[in-house]
Amino acid sequence: MVPTSWYLALGAVLFAIGAIGVLVRRNIIVIFMAIELMLNAVNLTFVALARQLGSLDGQVIVFFVMTVAAAEAAVGLAIIIAAYRNRPTVNADELAILRW
């Protein structure tokens, strides 16, 4: 049996990889994918701790995280398409018209 802390460590590594992706990539779609990666790392942590405690609450929260992630992906990708129409680029550094 692998102890629960191994799963938590795996989740931490995945979260850090997602955070690195948000910082180093400039393609907004790939930044989005890195955010999904971070959400999934948190889901893994929730499921591992739910199993440790023998409770289902963590799994239900993962269900809600998936709901929010789906809503976020739909709205975010719609924003990317709308911004692309305005200015045909997906480079986050060039989409700075909101910056003062």
Place this chain on the structure above:
Amino acid sequence: MGPLTFAVLAIPLVASALTVVVHPNPVKCAMALVSTLFLLAVVFVFLGAHMLAALQVIVYAGAIMVLFLFVIMLLNLSDDAADVRHQGRPLVRLGAWVGGGLLAGELAMLFLRVPFGAPAAVGNDYGGAEAVATSLFVDYLLPFELASILLLIAVVGAVVLAQRRAA
């Protein structure tokens, strides 16, 4: 799950997650993310979350990733040389890798020091559709209804944002 099974799952999991972050082609990033999500679903099965594993494959690896691929192809991003040129300033990238590595190492060391006992004993139905649904529709009924409103708002918002302005 024994240590060997864990390694067999965790090493490709971390490798495909790194591919998402470093590969210059967004389509291949999306494919690597699909593989990451599938492997996570397998880990969920080992943790007793059968219902969530199925949802992970259907909703995440299926629906959400199709949406991503659809947008990538709609914007015609298959050739992504510009992304490699604009990967941010070298100092920022170095800082991100060092900081991210520190974050991963520190959190992992912290978690590995926590003295977890043996996991709680659970019945055979733990994590099945019936058990999760009972929890969802009894204890979490109000958040569930609010989630449906959130999804409705997201659908309306996505349609409004993505439609062409009438000239």
